Amino acid sequence: MESITLTINGMTVTVPKGITILEAARMSGIYIPTLCYHPDLKPEGACRLCICEVSGAKGLVASCCYPVAEGMVVKTNTSKVRAARRMVMELLLANHPQDCLSCQKNGDCELQKMAADLGVRTRRFDGGEMKAHTIDDSNPCLxxxxxxxxxxxxxxxxxxxxxxxxxYSYARRGFDSMVSTAFEQDLSNVACTYCGQCASVCPTAAIREKDDTERVWDAIHDPDKVVVCQIAPAVRVS
Ligand code: FES
Incomplete structure (x- = not known):
């Protein structure tokens, strides 16, 4: 396999040609925070949390999408990079519910973990308009x-x-941007098979399995509502 040599944080590393900066950093034991990246999925560069400084690039680049090149100089942890990542996180939190303590994902939430890693402990941007969607629990599993x-x-x-x-697909624009089903229907009205793979990769509790508490509660009040959900195993993207 063809290799290339680059510098990350002053360290010279040799990595396979064609991989991304993020992959090269991880192979070299260098941590870069991520949110939209998932090893089983194609990278999309949506969250911008993995931004880095790269020689010759205009502005900061998303390392999960940016391919390595011979002689490239990458800096993953400068004050400029850290400040930009914190800003990204603060903007995400500005439009996120503040119910972590009662959230099903508390302690297992990637947004929560990344905020802690970046040292974001308070909400700098507060008081603005917040998203207000209806919760979809129309189906037996998700x-x-x-x-x-x-x-x-x-x-x-x-x-x-x-x-x-x-x-799923993206819908609407700007502040109203959202992940939607066709015509914004409930999951029970679209072709969802409730395989649960969307929930397995969701970094927050935006899509989650119905928990046992809900099922037990349902069983008390209506035994017919109790269902067994089988989550299919994840399939790796080749
Ligand atoms: Fe989200 Fe790279 S991890 S843009």
Whole structure:
């Protein structure tokens, strides 16, 4: 396999040609925070949390999408990079519900973890307009809470590229941007098979499995509502 040599944070590394800066950094033991990136999915560069300084590039680049090149000089941890990443995180949190303590994903949320890693402990941008979607729990297996969606697109790529179902896509524009089903229907009205793969890659609780508490509660009040959800195993993208 053809290799190339580049410099990351002053360290000379030799990596296979054709991989991204993020992959090269990870191969070299260098940490770069990510949110929209998932190793089983094609990179999309949606969240911009993985931005780095690259010689010759105009502005900061998304390392999950940017291919390495011979002689490239990459800096992943400068004050400029850290400040930009914190800004990205602060903007994400500005439009995110503040119910972490009661959220099903508390302690297992990638947004929460990344905010902690970046040292973002307070909400700098507060008081503006917030998303206010209706929760979709129309089906027996999954709950969609669009207010917790960070538009990373992992669910879209998993459903479209891996499961070949294409249930989700981006819809609307600007502040109203959202991940939607066809005609913004509930999951029970589209071609979803409830395989659960979208929930398995969602970094927050925007798509989650219905938890046992809900099922037990349902069982108490209506035994007919109790269902067994089988989550299919993930399939790796080649
Ligand atoms: Fe690279 Fe989101 S992880 S842009």
């Amino acid at each position: 709950v969609r809470d669009q207010d917790k969606c960070i538009l990373c697109g992992r669910c879209i790529r998993m459903c479209r590229d891996v499961q070949k179902m294409n249930v």
